[in-house]
Amino acid sequence: MIAHDKFQSPEELDQLLGALSLRLHHLNRVAIGESTYVWWLAELLRAAGELAPLMRDEAVRSAFGDGWTRGDSLDPKAQILKMLEERMPSR
Numbered sequence: 529m530i531a532h533d534k535f536q537s538p539e540e541l542d543q544l545l546g547a548l549s550l551r552l553h554h555l556n557r558v559a560i561g562e563s564t565y566v567w568w569l570a571e572l573l574r575a576a577g578e579l580a581p582l583m584r585d586e587a588v589r590s591a592f593g594d595g596w597t598r599g600d601s602l603d604p605k606a607q608i609l610k611m612l613e614e615r616m617p618s619r
Contacts, residue, residue: 538580545577575615579608 535541552570560566582588591607593599601607 538583541580541583542577545573545580549574549577571616572612575612578615579611582611 549570552566552573556563556566556570589599591599591601592604593601
């Protein structure tokens with residue numbers, strides 16, 4: 529597990545969220561009781577991790593903006609939820 533406080537890269541964030549997803553899946557299996565809700569929560573963490581490398585993508589940066597510049601997206605919340613949904617299993 530990542531043990532330092534300094535942010536290294538979007539890929540590190542992907543690894544961290546992926547590890548959290550796997551840990552939650554494990555806990556769900558051995559301690560939580562195979563909750564479908566927890567299963568989906570773990571998958572959401574995994575999908576969010578897959579979005580992390582897009583932090584470097586110019587089109588994504590343009591769509592969402594930053595602390596000084598408004599993005600091009602009319603509804604950034606809907607856009608990021610759509611991006612997450614595209615990475616979620618269909619189960």
